[in-house]
Amino acid sequence: MLFHRKKQLNQSDRDNLRPMVVSRREFLMWSGAVGALCMLPSGCGYYRPESGPAYAPWDWPNSEDTREWNAVGAAILAASPHNTQPWRFVIAGNEIDVYADLNQSLGALDPFHREMYRGLGCALENLCLVAEDSAGSTECDILPDDDETHIAKVSLSGSGSSARSELAGRIAKRHTNRGPYVDRAAPSSLEADLNDLVEDAEVRLTVIRAEADRKDFADGVIEATKAIIDDTEMSEASHRWYRHTEEEINKYRDGLTIDPMGLGAGTRFFGKIGSRPDTEKESKYWLKNTTRYQTTAGAFCILSCSDKTSRLQQILCGRTFQRMHLFADSVGLAVQPLNQMPERADREEELGLDPVFGRRLQAYVAEEVSPLMVFRIGYALEETFASCRKPAEWVAQEVSGT
Numbered sequence: 001m002l003f004h005r006k007k008q009l010n011q012s013d014r015d016n017l018r019p020m021v022v023s024r025r026e027f028l029m030w031s032g033a034v035g036a037l038c039m040l041p042s043g044c045g046y047y048r049p050e051s052g053p054a055y056a057p058w059d060w061p062n063s064e065d066t067r068e069w070n071a072v073g074a075a076i077l078a079a080s081p082h083n084t085q086p087w088r089f090v091i092a093g094n095e096i097d098v099y100a101d102l103n104q105s106l107g108a109l110d111p112f113h114r115e116m117y118r119g120l121g122c123a124l125e126n127l128c129l130v131a132e133d134s135a136g137s138t139e140c141d142i143l144p145d146d147d148e149t150h151i152a153k154v155s156l157s158g159s160g161s162s163a164r165s166e167l168a169g170r171i172a173k174r175h176t177n178r179g180p181y182v183d184r185a186a187p188s189s190l191e192a193d194l195n196d197l198v199e200d201a202e203v204r205l206t207v208i209r210a211e212a213d214r215k216d217f218a219d220g221v222i223e224a225t226k227a228i229i230d231d232t233e234m235s236e237a238s239h240r241w242y243r244h245t246e247e248e249i250n251k252y253r254d255g256l257t258i259d260p261m262g263l264g265a266g267t268r269f270f271g272k273i274g275s276r277p278d279t280e281k282e283s284k285y286w287l288k289n290t291t292r293y294q295t296t297a298g299a300f301c302i303l304s305c306s307d308k309t310s311r312l313q314q315i316l317c318g319r320t321f322q323r324m325h326l327f328a329d330s331v332g333l334a335v336q337p338l339n340q341m342p343e344r345a346d347r348e349e350e351l352g353l354d355p356v357f358g359r360r361l362q363a364y365v366a367e368e369v370s371p372l373m374v375f376r377i378g379y380a381l382e383e384t385f386a387s388c389r390k391p392a393e394w395v396a397q398e399v400s401g402t
């Protein structure tokens with residue numbers, strides 16, 4: 001097994017952890033915050049993490065639901081780019097059809113919908129894990145007809161459990177962790193463990209572990225973040241999915257919010273009670289957090305495929321990523337997708353620009369494959385919070401079976 005779940009911290013881990021210890025300054029800041037909170041009129045901006053109807057879908061599985069509704073309930077807990085949840089489901093008897101919802105597009109951030117299809121692959125992986133787990137035998141027909149938005153037809157038949165139950169058991173526990181990780185190379189066994197989860201010949205994994213390579217890769221992520229921020233259309237496309245208040249979160253139940261951003265308690269508190277940041281301010285925080293925390297890692301990983309324009313390969317790549325994230329969670333490792341370089345490479349392709357980031361990312365993988373998905377993996381210094389979700393009833397309907 002790649003990492004030990006509990007481990008002794010060495011000096012550099014302690015240095016990493018130091019910012020987590022409450023200092024006198026932080027204590028005073030907190031006292032001030034509590035005082036300020038007492039003086040705020042009711043209806044102020046503070047809200048508790050993971051509370052309210054937008055987080056109810058995480059209470060899964062539901063013993064009163066059919067296995068088909070429980071399979072959809074698992075699918076909606078999957079990762080998706082900017083938490084766009086670009087999926088729709090139709091249940092007919094023991095069949096579930098999965099569709100793409102193109103209204104949930106990221107626009108300039110994902111001009112070819114490649115991220116969207118990877119997100120759909122994530123949902124399909126959760127759905128199939130649970131379908132196999134509850135039905136024993138499952139058929140999954142990916143892109144079953146000429147309709148590019150018809151992602152899959154999944155048929156549940158039989159009863160029983162599968163050998164992959166352990167991954168299914170992590171579905172409601174898995175969250176993207178955007179906080180700092182222990183910044184030390186992962187053991188070499190990580191690559192073999194993750195490679196064991198690659199089930200499709202079209203998908204290839206690259207693991208970047210060595211310190212100098214990780215540093216170089218982190219620089220690429222930071223440079224790509226700056227390039228996105230400097231591109232007004234891209235940064236505004238990102239900002240459209242930011243939900244600031246509890247009211248917005250409960251209204252939309254998608255998008256990015258403060259709690260799962262991997263920030264300290266004080267920053268989250270002041271972020272919530274403060275006014276809504278504009279695109280420029282949000283971009284500034286994003287760059288700061290990417291530079292300081294989100295490029296710390298045991299390893300950076302790239303999932304590639306032979307044809308990045310293939311919808312099938314994008315879906316398979318998403319399925320593989322979701323499987324790896326569930327596995328990582330089961331062994332105490334944190335994961336965060338970091339797709340600034342692929343996003344910028346797609347934008348360069350869309351606008352016919354010099355492929356600065358396309359080239360930079362390609363340099364890490366074999367010539368015959370194209371990089372699609374990037375993530376970091378390692379030991380997080382803190383647990384994180386769940387992201388909001390639309391309930392299954394908002395994105396699924398049941399029709400009479402054939």
Ligand SMILES: Cc1cc2nc3c(=O)[nH]c(=O)nc-3n(C[C@H](O)[C@H](O)[C@H](O)COP(=O)(O)O)c2cc1C
Nearest residue numbers: 079080081082083115118119175176337338339387
């Ligand atoms: C294809 C894809 C790309 C993503 N890219 C990023 C990214 O670049 N940065 C990031 O912080 N999270 C990224 N995410 C993670 C999503 O933001 C996250 O899954 C979503 O907010 C829901 O949160 P959860 O994974 O904790 O349930 C990506 C997820 C997917 C599926």
